[in-house]
Amino acid sequence: KAGVTQTPRYLIKTRGQQVTLSCSPISGHRSVSWYQQTPGQGLQFLFEYFSETQRNKGNFPGRFSGRQFSNSRSEMNVSTLELGDSALYLCASTRGGGGELFFGEGSRLTVL
């Protein structure tokens, strides 16, 4: 079956702009989580959505937000981009009852 699909794979933005990233989970998976990966901080949890509701949130500013649609697809948005937001943003899905996370290949965001 198809894996977790993230779009776009690469994007370049300038400071102050906003960006929206998309994630399509594995069919049948109802939980979608987002992580930020940087060389300095490693992988950090952003938030998790399950059945269109945010179930958990990491320690990121309010500029980072997300949502999940009825088909389990998810988007995350970062507003007022800062240089430090440059990172690989990873989406992961799971059925929802725990278990392993299946990761996508990520969206690499560069902020200039």
Add this chain to the structure above:
Amino acid sequence: AQSVSQHNHHVILSEAASLELGCNYSYGGTVNLFWYVQYPGQHLQLLLKYFSGDPLVKGIKGFEAEFIKSKFSFNLRKPSVQWSDTAEYFCAVGWEVTGTASKLTFGTGTRLQVTL
């Protein structure tokens, strides 16, 4: 705060050497434990996981890990590494107190380089 420590940042081994990567987490309670691997240019993949039961778990590609509750550790091992094991390895922990098993705290990763 919950934290995960991987003590080895960069490991270089010759083929056929044995591997042990350390992973410790900050405190107890009920935990789910994972090792993920990221091969060059590829996405994160699960190597193995521990939820409960036998503390010695076996994963893919000959990897295994041992959960030692008293030491808050979940070390990864492989008796004989291959060149194709060159990758970055991440330990991850999910605490049930967080309310969701999907909120994982990752270690900073260990870059393994296997030489021929």
